[in-house]
Amino acid sequence: MTLFSKMALRNLWKNKRRxxxxxxxxxxxFTGLCLLGGYIIYVEHFMRVSSVYVNHTGHIAIYKKGxxxxxxxxxxKYHLSANDIQKVREIVAQEPAVEFTTPILQGMGLLSNGNxxxxxxxxxxNPADEKRIQSHPxxxxxxxxxxxxxxxxxxxxxxxxxxxTISVTKQLGTLVGRKAPFDKLSANERDVQLAARTFxxxxxxxxxxxxxxxxxxxxxxxxxxxVAPLSVLQNLYATDGxxxxxxxxxxxxxxxxxxxxxxxxxxxxxxxxxxxxxxxDAIGLFYVGTLGFLYIMAGFFIFLIxxxxxxxxxxxxxxxxxxxxxxxxxxxxxxxxxxxxxxLFTLESLFLTAISLCVGYVLAQAMAGTVNSMxxxxxxxxxAGDMQFVMKPDTWFCALLAIxxxxxxxxxxxxxxxxxxxxxxxxxxxxxx
Amino acid sequence: xxxxxxxxxxxLGPSLHAFAAxxxxxxxxxxxxxxxxxxxxVVWDAKIITEEDGDSSERTFTIKAKGNDAxxxxxxxxxxxGEVFLFNDRNMWFFKPSLRKxxxxxARQKLSGQAANGDIASTNYSxxxxxxxxxxxxxxxEDATVLMLKAKSSQVTYDQIKYWISKKTKLALKAEFMxxxxxxxxxxxxxxxxxxxxxxxxxxxxxxxTITDAKxxxxxxxxxxxxxxxxxxxxSLFNVNNLSR
Numbered sequence: 001m002t003l004f005s006k007m008a009l010r011n012l013w014k015n016k017r018r019x020x021x022x023x024x025x026x027x028x029x030f031t032g033l034c035l036l037g038g039y040i041i042y043v044e045h046f047m048r049v050s051s052v053y054v055n056h057t058g059h060i061a062i063y064k065k066g067x068x069x070x071x072x073x074x075x076x077k078y079h080l081s082a083n084d085i086q087k088v089r090e091i092v093a094q095e096p097a098v099e100f101t102t103p104i105l106q107g108m109g110l111l112s113n114g115n116x117x118x119x120x121x122x123x124x125x126n127p128a129d130e131k132r133i134q135s136h137p138x139x140x141x142x143x144x145x146x147x148x149x150x151x152x153x154x155x156x157x158x159x160x161x162x163x164x165t166i167s168v169t170k171q172l173g174t175l176v177g178r179k180a181p182f183d184k185l186s187a188n189e190r191d192v193q194l195a196a197r198t199f200x201x202x203x204x205x206x207x208x209x210x211x212x213x214x215x216x217x218x219x220x221x222x223x224x225x226x227v228a229p230l231s232v233l234q235n236l237y238a239t240d241g242x243x244x245x246x247x248x249x250x251x252x253x254x255x256x257x258x259x260x261x262x263x264x265x266x267x268x269x270x271x272x273x274x275x276x277x278x279x280x281d282a283i284g285l286f287y288v289g290t291l292g293f294l295y296i297m298a299g300f301f302i303f304l305i306x307x308x309x310x311x312x313x314x315x316x317x318x319x320x321x322x323x324x325x326x327x328x329x330x331x332x333x334x335x336x337x338x339x340x341x342x343x344l345f346t347l348e349s350l351f352l353t354a355i356s357l358c359v360g361y362v363l364a365q366a367m368a369g370t371v372n373s374m375x376x377x378x379x380x381x382x383x384a385g386d387m388q389f390v391m392k393p394d395t396w397f398c399a400l401l402a403i404x405x406x407x408x409x410x411x412x413x414x415x416x417x418x419x420x421x422x423x424x425x426x427x428x429x430x431x432x433x
Numbered sequence: 434x435x436x437x438x439x440x441x442x443x444x445l446g447p448s449l450h451a452f453a454a455x456x457x458x459x460x461x462x463x464x465x466x467x468x469x470x471x472x473x474x475v476v477w478d479a480k481i482i483t484e485e486d487g488d489s490s491e492r493t494f495t496i497k498a499k500g501n502d503a504x505x506x507x508x509x510x511x512x513x514x515g516e517v518f519l520f521n522d523r524n525m526w527f528f529k530p531s532l533r534k535x536x537x538x539x540a541r542q543k544l545s546g547q548a549a550n551g552d553i554a555s556t557n558y559s560x561x562x563x564x565x566x567x568x569x570x571x572x573x574x575e576d577a578t579v580l581m582l583k584a585k586s587s588q589v590t591y592d593q594i595k596y597w598i599s600k601k602t603k604l605a606l607k608a609e610f611m612x613x614x615x616x617x618x619x620x621x622x623x624x625x626x627x628x629x630x631x632x633x634x635x636x637x638x639x640x641x642x643t644i645t646d647a648k649x650x651x652x653x654x655x656x657x658x659x660x661x662x663x664x665x666x667x668x669s670l671f672n673v674n675n676l677s678r
Contacts (some may be wrong), residue, residue: 074486112537202512203527205527205532206531206532207533
């Protein structure tokens with residue numbers, strides 16, 4: 001440790017009151033920013049994982065060209081055939097960033113209990129792929145509340161004897177006169193039928209069993225969402241194809257880069273398909289809309305808090321240095337150059353800010369941990385049911401926030417001390433007296 | 434003199450209005466008969482030819498109707514054979530042999546192209562709609578009375594229908610199916626080249642109904658009616674509980 005560093009630390013220790021008051025300003029501001037950032041990051045992750053995994057969009061969705069808009073009007077023209085799926089899967093398999101893929105079949109239809117029918121929006125997925133999605137580490141970390149617990153039967157178990165079993169939301173079950181838990185209903189009550197127009201335009205219906213319950217996480221979809229094994233929906237719509245192929249990437253993968261490479265390979269293979277990322281409003285309108293609103297709100301609040309914090313820090317630092325005019329005069333009188341004196345004060349500021357930021361980070365993590373453990377629940381707009389208020393301050397985000405605070409503190413300390421040390425020594429000593 | 438006219442208008446107005454409403458209902462009831470709206474059983478075959486977005490398809494059905502009920506069984510194409518649409522009063526059911534229970538469906542849903550489920554056997558407009566006279570117009574040179582039909586229930590196929598009934602034959606010539614806001618979205622024209630004998634009388638019976646999309650006239654469905662005959666039909670044929678037995 002250099003002489004200047006030792007002196008800077010001793011000065012901080014010597015002026016405990018001053019150091020404490022300046023440090024508190026930095027700690028309070030930085031903790032607040034870390035917690036706000038932690039909440040925004042949590043919501044972003046929650047929305048992303050909910051969209052990509054729970055709602056089966058995948059990081060990249062591969063549609064027939066024009067299929068996003070055209071599929072519901074003309075599914076015969078805009079669906080992915082079994083042949084399309086096989087070819088595109090061969091292409092996707094060459095991409096190391098891809099974790100797995102699954103075909104998704106979507107459609108409108110009716111859910112009937114024999115007396116009454118209600119409209120549904122149906123998702124068809126392979127149960128084995130659903131099992132993989134539900135047990136995915138990203139889902140476990142961010143949206144575990146949106147998937148059934150691992151030991152609870154769900155669409156992931158719709159194989160073998162349960163191959164005809166479907167999953168509906170609690171609200172949809174009530175609409176069709178069936179109360180959850182559905183697996184406790186009698187065989188006759190569980191016996192339901194799905195009806196829809198096939199891709200050829202004929203009315204068709206298939207038998208199904210009501211057995212599982214799920215939630216979409218989105219209020220607007222809770223009264224119509226039905227998830228069925230892919231084979232059941234393929235029977236219903238009389239097709240061997242799907243609406244789109246959901247491509248799931250490794251969590252660290254670059255979505256836009258991977259998508260670009262896939263699109264190039266698809267075009268080179270002469271397939272009439274298009275790749276769409278989960279954050280395109282064509283398929284992820286809820287994600288894009290919610291986050292757009294959140295970012296604007298959060299940006300505004302961060303700006304306000306940051307400005308208040310910066311002013312508070314600058315004020316504390318300036319007063320702290322202005323109170324030490326005599327000390328500056330003494331240092332100058334015993335032979336410290338202007339630059340050395342200014343550097344000493346800047347170094348003090350560096351240590352004080354660094355220590356305060358570290359304490360602020362630890363405090364933010366401790367407060368977030370305490371709040372999270374209290375399981376505070378609230379009803380966010382657009383989200384089905386209540387959810388836990390969670391803050392997860394991210395280390396990298398906090399580090400990013402620390403940089404401008406550090407810069408502000410250093411600049412402030414340097415400018416104020418530099419201004420003072422340039423004054424004549426006698427004036428400094430007199431001013432102090 | 435003016436006072437006398439005013440008094441007459443006040444006293445006779447409601448009864449004239451009732452007379453007009455009665456005649457509109459009577460006219461509607463009479464025109465229903467030629468589209469299958471008979472109290473006793475009637476059976477006919479129907480072929481629906483659909484032309485939509487350049488594609489064409491054909492489906493055939495046997496329709497057995499009695500009063501407010503109808504049983505419509507698909508004959509072709511082979512993949513649809515055995516499927517049944519059951520009209521039970523204003524409720525409608527779909528059933529096929531592989532189903533464990535029938536499915537309740539809406540008369541408004543599309544059956545094929547422009548034809549809604551309800552179009553194939555909803556013959557009882559006088560039961561389903563309130564009719565009011567709305568003047569006279571010519572349809573293909575033929576004088577017709579215009580009726581405005583308003584749905585009595587949300588379960589019927591259309592919210593509003595503008596209906597042209599020939600003054601000469603009292604048969605429906607044309608219909609404009611309208612949204613709740615009064616915008617026509619489908620237009621139908623009717624032909625009567627079949628003959629039917631029922632209730633001791635022989636009368637003209639519908640032979641063709643052409644339903645065209647109001648915005649895209651190339652998209653249309655033609656329902657051809659053949660082999661109409663009166664037949665005694667058992668009530669059990671229209672019992673939804675018998676479908677899955």
